[in-house]
Amino acid sequence: MDDDAWDLLRDERLSLARTLTTLSDAQWATRTLCTEWTVRDVVAHLVMTPAGEPSLSVMAAATARARGNVWHASRDLTRRAAARQSPGELVRAVEESAGSRRRPVFVVDANILPDVVVHGQDIAVPLGLHRQVPAAVAGVALSRLWSMGFPFHARRRLAGVRLCCADGTNWTAGEGPEVSGSAGALALLMTQRTTAALSMLQGPGVARLEARLAHA
The missing domain is CATH 3.30.1050 (Nonspecific Lipid-transfer Protein; Chain A)
Incomplete structure (x- = not known):
């Protein structure tokens, strides 16, 4: 991605963080459109990317435990990450990593902005919230x-x-x-x-x- 696209990603992450600060505990526990994840799980997933997580070795081990199912491996790793962090910690992580260009080695740069956009909608729609996409x-x-x-x-x-x-x-x-x-x-x-x-x-x-x- 070029610098302009990275700037758009930073701004979209910060916009999502502002939305997240308004949520109640019940809303954090709500199922999203990404149906096997709650709001808390989705945010944990979004925080993992700029942290460069999961590593290739961790993902490979998780996939083996999931009998080769990459989606189940990602689901399970994300749920464990979510359980380790409170909603407040997750919001701070979104804010602090907003400008990060890190990513797991198997993630394509160009896919990160759409991922944030889609998961923002995954969160907002079940909660009856409107997230305008610039x-x-x-x-x-x-x-x-x-x-x-x-x-x-x-x-x-x-x-x-x-x-x-x-x-x-x-x-x-x-x-x-x-x-x-x-x-x-x-x-x-x-x-x-x-x-x-x-x-x-x-x-x-x-x-x-x-x-x-x-x-x-």
Whole structure:
């Protein structure tokens, strides 16, 4: 990523930290759209990245314990990290690491900003909170999510519709009937939080996606 993108990441982390300072204990324990994680777990995950955690050896050992399932390994490591830190400690860690460019060796730089954007929505939506994604952040994050293959394959899954961001940016992708909405909603759609995303989107392409989902 270039310096501008790192600056956007820093600002998005700090914005999330401000949201987190308003949460009650019950909200920290709420299940997120990342369904196997609570708010506390998701924040622990976001803190691990700029700390360069997990290391490759730790991840390999966790994956072996999870019988080769990388997702279960990540889930379990994150839950253990969350249990070691209070909500206040996690907020401070988000703030203090906001400008960090560190990451685990197996994480791609370009994926970090979309990760923060998506997990911010994972937290906010179940809590009934609105997290506006700044236009500059939206352009970078949505473009990356659209271009990625594994694990979401957005271009393939969402073929046949045209995505349009309504958050003050001209970002569009795809061809077909329009699906429009906030950057947060589009990010959720592209990362397979489909049920939550469709309720936040508009346009003739939504019906096509709903029909496709019903027959999936």
